[in-house]
Amino acid sequence: DQQVKQNSPSLSVQEGRISILNCDYTNSMFDYFLWYKKYPAEGPTFLISISSIKDKNEDGRFTVFLNKSAKHLSLHIVPSQPGDSAVYFCAASEGNFNKFYFGSGTKLNVKP
Amino acid sequence: DSGVTQTPKHLITATGQRVTLRCSPRSGDLSVYWYQQSLDQGLQFLIQYYNGEERAKGNILERFSAQQFPDLHSELNLSSLELGDSALYFCASSAQSSNSPLHFGNGTRLTVT
Numbered sequence: 001d002q003q004v005k006q007n008s009p010s011l012s013v014q015e016g017r018i019s020i021l022n023c024d025y026t027n028s029m030f031d032y033f034l035w036y037k038k039y040p041a042e043g044p045t046f047l048i049s050i051s052s053i054k055d056k057n058e059d060g061r062f063t064v065f066l067n068k069s070a071k072h073l074s075l076h077i078v079p080s081q082p083g084d085s086a087v088y089f090c091a092a093s094e095g096n097f098n099k100f101y102f103g104s105g106t107k108l109n110v111k112p
Numbered sequence: 113d114s115g116v117t118q119t120p121k122h123l124i125t126a127t128g129q130r131v132t133l134r135c136s137p138r139s140g141d142l143s144v145y146w147y148q149q150s151l152d153q154g155l156q157f158l159i160q161y162y163n164g165e166e167r168a169k170g171n172i173l174e175r176f177s178a179q180q181f182p183d184l185h186s187e188l189n190l191s192s193l194e195l196g197d198s199a200l201y202f203c204a205s206s207a208q209s210s211n212s213p214l215h216f217g218n219g220t221r222l223t224v225t
Contacts, residue, residue: 004154034214036216043219045114049213051211095210097209098206098208098209099157099170100145100157104154
């Protein structure tokens with residue numbers, strides 16, 4: 001049973017525009033969320049996190065939004081750059097454990 | 113560079129064999145995690161260690177085992193290998209055991225023939 005879902009396998013965006021990547025979860029006990037970026041032949045790279053006490057966290061061009069009532073989080077990248085082209089994973093964990101559940105990923109293509 | 117080192121990068125072996133994957137965490141990180149990524153799948157949590165002790169277990173098969181040594185490096189042992197075990201195996205580490213981002217190595221690609 002997949003507790004974290006990324007329903008869009010791919011997303012294509014023009015350079016300079018906003019990229020919005022979405023993630024849904026089913027476990028209401030999840031209280032800590034992460035986004036990762038992954039290039040081919042490399043491990044996932046941590047991008048940004050958010051805890052359930054917040055609804056927004058910003059780091060440069062990256063902003064993560066959390067809607068606890070909808071069990072939904074999103075990652076906004078503004079402006080998108082060709083170097084952002086990668087697979088993006090969301091992940092969630094609950095309580096005192098760092099046992100993260102990952103989504104299946106969304107492949108972002110930013111066109112020049 | 114995440115600071116997490118995994119060896120070997122690639123491993124090709126036959127069904128029924130046993131292999132050991134090795135991971136050195138980032139300096140200072142006490143927690144080590146193992147994840148499996150099969151073709152076009154997400155990352156599946158296998159097991160977590162914190163300062164040498166097993167802390168959480170995921171979908172780890174009985175044929176698989178892991179340990180974390182006093183110097184904090186970890187090994188994942190896969191035995192009686194099957195074709196379906198072919199996957200990318202990632203190790204990650206974190207500074208704390210909860211509410212702390214994971215930092216991943218570049219993985220070991222295992223191919224079972």
